Amino acid sequence: MSIGLERKAPRGARTLLVVVCLWAQSLYADHYAGATISYNCLGGNFYTVYLDLYLNCAGVAVSAQKLKFRSSCGVFFTQNSIPLQLTEEVSPVCPSQIGCTTCNGGALPGFRRYRFATNVFLSPCNNWTMSWSICCRNSTENLSSTPGTYAEATLDNTGGFCDNSPRFSDNGVPFLCVRDPVSYNPGASDPNGHQMQFSLISARYDSVTAVVYQPGYTGALPLPGIIINSFTGQLDFTPTVSGNYVLVIQVDTYNSSGQLIGSVMRDLMFVIQPCDGSPPIPAATISNTTGTGTFGPSSVALCAGQSFCADLVVTDANPTSVITMTSNASTLLPGSTFTVIGSNPATGRLCWTASGATLPVNVFIDITDGSCPIENTASRTIYVASCLLLPIELLSFTATSEGSGVVTEWATASETRNDHFTVERSSDGIVFYAVGRVDAVGESNTVQRYSLKDEFPLPGLNYYRLRQTDTDGATSFSDMVPVDLGPKIPFQAVFDGSSGWTVTGLPTHSNWALTDALGRTVSASTIESNSPIHVDAGTDKSGMLLFTAWSGALVRSLKLPGTATAGDVVAGRDLP
Numbered sequence: 001m002s003i004g005l006e007r008k009a010p011r012g013a014r015t016l017l018v019v020v021c022l023w024a025q026s027l028y029a030d031h032y033a034g035a036t037i038s039y040n041c042l043g044g045n046f047y048t049v050y051l052d053l054y055l056n057c058a059g060v061a062v063s064a065q066k067l068k069f070r071s072s073c074g075v076f077f078t079q080n081s082i083p084l085q086l087t088e089e090v091s092p093v094c095p096s097q098i099g100c101t102t103c104n105g106g107a108l109p110g111f112r113r114y115r116f117a118t119n120v121f122l123s124p125c126n127n128w129t130m131s132w133s134i135c136c137r138n139s140t141e142n143l144s145s146t147p148g149t150y151a152e153a154t155l156d157n158t159g160g161f162c163d164n165s166p167r168f169s170d171n172g173v174p175f176l177c178v179r180d181p182v183s184y185n186p187g188a189s190d191p192n193g194h195q196m197q198f199s200l201i202s203a204r205y206d207s208v209t210a211v212v213y214q215p216g217y218t219g220a221l222p223l224p225g226i227i228i229n230s231f232t233g234q235l236d237f238t239p240t241v242s243g244n245y246v247l248v249i250q251v252d253t254y255n256s257s258g259q260l261i262g263s264v265m266r267d268l269m270f271v272i273q274p275c276d277g278s279p280p281i282p283a284a285t286i287s288n289t290t291g292t293g294t295f296g297p298s299s300v301a302l303c304a305g306q307s308f309c310a311d312l313v314v315t316d317a318n319p320t321s322v323i324t325m326t327s328n329a330s331t332l333l334p335g336s337t338f339t340v341i342g343s344n345p346a347t348g349r350l351c352w353t354a355s356g357a358t359l360p361v362n363v364f365i366d367i368t369d370g371s372c373p374i375e376n377t378a379s380r381t382i383y384v385a386s387c388l389l390l391p392i393e394l395l396s397f398t399a400t401s402e403g404s405g406v407v408t409e410w411a412t413a414s415e416t417r418n419d420h421f422t423v424e425r426s427s428d429g430i431v432f433y434a435v436g437r438v439d440a441v442g443e444s445n446t447v448q449r450y451s452l453k454d455e456f457p458l459p460g461l462n463y464y465r466l467r468q469t470d471t472d473g474a475t476s477f478s479d480m481v482p483v484d485l486g487p488k489i490p491f492q493a494v495f496d497g498s499s500g501w502t503v504t505g506l507p508t509h510s511n512w513a514l515t516d517a518l519g520r521t522v523s524a525s526t527i528e529s530n531s532p533i534h535v536d537a538g539t540d541k542s543g544m545l546l547f548t549a550w551s552g553a554l555v556r557s558l559k560l561p562g563t564a565t566a567g568d569v570v571a572g573r574d575l576p
Helices: 020-026 095-100
Strands: 032-043 046-056 065-071 076-082 084-089 111-121 128-134 149-155 175-177 182-184 195-201 235-237 243-254 260-273 287-291 299-302 307-315 324-327 337-341 346-353 361-368 377-386 392-402 405-415 418-426 433-439 448-454 461-470 475-477 481-484 492-495 500-504 510-515 521-527 533-536 545-551 554-560 569-571 573-575
Touching: 032 128, 032 149, 046 065, 046 149, 065 111, 076 111, 299 307, 307 377, 324 337, 324 346, 392 461, 392 481, 405 418, 405 461, 418 448, 433 448, 492 554, 500 545, 510 533, 521 533, 554 569
Parallel strands: 175 260, 182 377, 299 377
Antiparallel strands: 032 046, 032 260, 046 111, 065 076, 065 128, 084 111, 128 149, 149 260, 182 235, 195 243, 243 260, 287 307, 307 346, 324 361, 337 346, 361 377, 392 405, 405 448, 418 433, 418 461, 461 475, 461 481, 492 500, 492 569, 500 533, 510 521, 510 545, 545 554, 554 573
């Protein structure tokens, strides 16, 4: 038996390709979808400790919880019967459908956040750990069976410093679409302006025991191709298989001397489903920057009294979609403005004069396109830092064609804790992949010069940028530099009217594969040039096929529909 959506979704909306009843039965076996511990300092070594639990509404409401506290200084205790402070629904549905979720007696997927809070005294010690665990979690694709859920936070409260942990702006359970690019940021910010470093870590049963991952998955790679920006926490990837996936994001905080003073982790579930429609796509870099700050692709550094404006442009493939953007800028940057211009494309403009804020901060931007019943979402942050926190002073970055390749060159005036550089290339200025790495000098007050040659650039227009990585893993980017290498062969497929497609614009020396909706290989081969190839889609016209070609770090894909007429054209895209 199945239950379908009775109302027809508006044009361009995300249409789920599974029935709601099956969702409610298969995804919600054990109900827990994540957990986070955070803390606020009250003074005098007293702290308010928060436990946030995320559960689907198909389960029963949670009761009072307990937290364990232990220190390297020999103090151990358990706080029992911690009361519930807040309950809120965080279902990923459009506002008009909130009454139709499982939280409210309906069939659409529903989730709640439960917040528990307690006050504790933590004597001075360089290593406090606050932890919580439970036996179970939702069934997932990347974990073996349904292991327990664990969360912790750490704190160094020696030296009389009253520290607050980072906060997460995003409190939902993200729903994503198979084969659509994902741009997600948890929106972490540190109230004390400490430097944050983000990483993906293994899910755990307890303080030391990691859960067992399914073959091909790890804590650092919980989804194929996922990348986390250690500087901002930005996650970018393109999911290929539906299901539930667990990610654990850890945020470490450091003081101005580079000393680790605390950490929090967010155990988070991504729900990935086949669907129609496309999510809103934010630009990879900020644009139209003005003012007296120093700008990077997604960051700005300012001294006191300096000002800036910067735009983040967002587009949606569906021309009827209306993009909505919100931000926590006014909370993090007193006196700032965040203005949305247009609807599709939409531009979020952030302006601020440096005053009254503790830097650095990650200004969170939440993006939706009005789809129903399940929202299409994306998120990004703009990193706003003090002028004293710049890891390098980049004098120049250039890219020049040379023979069949492209030579990139750059120079720095100074370097601090600089580990290495990565030259990255893009065909569209949005999705970048690495060309090569160059080790840095590290510490320098004199001009340093570097270069790297791209031996296999793409036909047509190439975009290059420089990724700089600190010794602690934090990264920053240069501006993009275009290099035009002549006519570009379009990456597309044309139907021949029978069962085959002619594909052009493939990378040289590439492999390709054709897979069905279940991920099974229909055909595969290798090519040595970018000449057109013929792909036989077979006799099964019941579903969409995915054509994927790859050469080195470049991956291109296109979706071949189950039904087509002679001359139909399908455009492809590059994957991160």
